[in-house]
Amino acid sequence: MDSEAGREEAALLNRLRTRLADFEKDRANLLSILRMIQETFSYIPEEAIYMAADHLDLAPSEVYGVATFYNQFKFNPPGKYPIKVCLGTACHVKGGDIILENFERKLDIREGETTPDRDFSLERVACVGCCALAPVALVGEAVHGHMAPSKVEGLFTRIQVEKEMAEREKRRHESAR
Template sequence: MAQDVDLSQVDRIIAAHGSGAGALIPVLQKVQDALGWLPKPAMDRIAAGLRIPASNVYGVATFYAQFRLKPVGKYIIKVCHGTACHVAGATKITEAFERELAVKDGETTADRMFTLESVACLGCCSLAPVAMVQKEAHGRLTGDKVAKVISDYRKAEGGK
């Protein structure tokens, strides 16, 4: 599957950070911020631009959980599964999101609007169970509230 990637963005990011292995993680972070994920053509360009082996770039990108090697949705939903949220029903909340979005944990909707992820802790324990959509916390969730959260984001996108 060929990916159309604007490599000029990658080139600008590399130029701003210089070459060498020391620039790799900041460059990967900035490229992911720009593209939303790290497609293979971008990682190949990073390797060439930083003058390091492509295997090093891929190794770092796969080692750190912060890097995404698959496209993600416009809205990333992070469901907290820390202790307080787990006790308060985080598993049921994840299942409600899965039903509402018709995806499994870790997947992205076909329209690439939402990506669902379980995370260890969001630090919002008093709101348990909680999910974060982008930087907005949605606390004391129930199955009905999950449906409303998704509905509100879809409405904001014109009812998609």
């Protein structure tokens, strides 16, 4: 599995070289380039920082310094189910931190971390703009409003069921082939 992921990443890095060529060698493109890298890999691999620095003729430390300034750029691969807990003002007033804690306890990781099996990653975000539904949590892109500790439990059950269904589907496909 790991080597498969490694091969995939190597292929992506190869492709990155050609995609970088689409960007003019202008420093003002640095953030667009970093965004492109983040979208390609779901995080910023070390190798990509060197490639971006090389392309724009900047020191790698400079690129690293810029990338680490912005919240959107991650330096570790995220989980298969990235969980984001909104801690905007409305969510805070309605107990968003309690929801975050419940996820932390349930997954046994802290915010900003990924579970060892890389299934889940957990982070806090500042306002996703659904204040009337506070407190809010996101699994992937799906917004879950009016969260409560018991709903955290429910979310995992649902993910588990979905996962099992997907696996069953996959097995059926395989056996059909």
